[in-house]
Amino acid sequence: MPFTDPMADGPAIQKANIRSLEAGTTTADIFAHATAFRARHPQVPLVLMGYANPMTIRGADWFADQCVKAGVDGVICVDIPPEEDAELGPALRSAGVDLIRLATPTSDAARLPAILDGSSGFLYYVSVAGITGLQQAAQSSIEEAVARLKAATDIPVAVGFGVRTPEQAAAIAKVADGVVVGSAIVELVAQHGANAAGPVREYVASLKAAINSAWLNFEVRLKI
């Protein structure tokens, strides 16, 4: 969901926000897209990601209701930490929409329970303290963090921020349940515009192939 002030985003996603808003995208357009996607793909999980103000401006209940009507499964809101959960969390939970929280390298053991309380869907581990699309975290630090998170929760853990290559995705897939890729895809869209579907499909297929082979090897290893 585009926002005028994407404070946690790097240059690629900032520009995408601006392109989208300059093209006149409204919240109604986003729910129309979601509804159409849901009709074409009844099974594919669909998550909206964005900032608090566009999500809460008409009231959290309104937003949760729109999510349900459009077939949205979950919501990631960058700037509503557990401390301000009342702003959005109760409305989403009572509508049966997952509130996907973020854990970061700065979320220590003392803080983790607050993050997990009320999280559902999956836990999104933001692997670098920083903005989207720039640095990538060292694999060892990711492994350590995911192990810590998985010890604390049963919900799936996905890892993102700075992930670009099939190799990185495969390495993360060995320890985590999901891989989040944002800026790299957004950059392909910026480059190819209306013709982006082909290149995006190809790129995502390359990520998926690498992840599948990582999982396959992993299963084989487990069997041995």
Next chain:
Amino acid sequence: MNTPDPSLNSFRNQPDERGHFGQFGGRYVAETLMPLVLDLEREYKAAKIDPAFKAQFDDLLEHYVGRPSPLYYAERLTEECRKNAPSGKGAQIWFKRDELNHTGAHKINNCIGQILLAIRMGKTRIIAETGAGQHGVATATVCARFGLPCVIYMGAKDVERQQPNVFRMKLLGAEVVPVTSGANTLKDAMNEALRDWVANVHDTFYIIGTTAGPHPYPELVRDFQSVIGKEARAQMLSRINRLPDLLVAAIGGGSNAIGLFHPFLDDEAVQMLGIEAAGHGLDKEHAASLAGGRPGILHGNKTYLLQDEDGQIAEAHSISAGLDYPGIGPEHSWLKEIGRVRYDSVTDTEALDAFQLLCRTEGIIPALEPSHAIAAVARGEDGSGSDHPGQSVWAWRQGYFHCR
């Protein structure tokens, strides 16, 4: 007159323990920042009751900043304004002259407090956003004073229109980063500073320049700026043995205004007026978030914002870079809603007229920000229509600005 008893029902015990002023304020930040924001809150609580912290703050304000700043009776401006008042009526106008502070604005009061906090927390790098450049200069100044590296984010448009302050920041050893996103003004500089902070939380302290940002910033900035109102209150009592009828201050994010108002909030007889920037007019481009906005979430807090029906933030406009912001400190939103403070606005043109009026009547060249407050007084919102000769005080700041 004594200081009001804080145990009574008071307007001065906000925010609550979660950083909310009524429905406003709070901590709407990315998870990465949350632990740091909680640390800062802990550290500020400890500093507040630490006599050594207070002693160091007071000492620097006195000997480095040059406080107390004078309370000045603006006799010629008073006469000028009385020409339009019924005979025998009209306010006495007093200035709280925070432009005489070191670095030329009230911003330094807050910077002294925050850099002492940064040092307490062991942070070794300082960042800040700036609009007019006054906060940037004040931050660069305290960084030089304490030997810490300093990065200032400033909208590219403001870098253009506030050249002298850019030069001053560089002289003081700061790195000035022009921000080219959005409208290239204060809001965008704040986004960029927040992005830097998220990426450098381990060693960096963000000195926010106004009563914005996540809790505890709006509270601590207010507390550090309250020196303005505490002094003004005591000075008024000692000079004319009464409190003012009306306080007037210009509002960008609202730090000078809340600093002046807060110590008077429980003085029932004292009215208060905050002046927002009406830019080209409230029906055109402006920066008056209370007059033309509604509650929303931006930069870590909930407050009145200029925005469209989808919650996309609008670009503010004011001739004054320091007022060119689409939000307002959350405590002002609360004070408006409960009706304790009245808010009004002044256009670019009215502010420029007031600027000239002040130059010529008092020999004081003001900044464009307080020119807005002067305009409100000059057009008769100073109690001049009331039965008694009123007194007004307003926080008075002067900054460099680009003469055109």
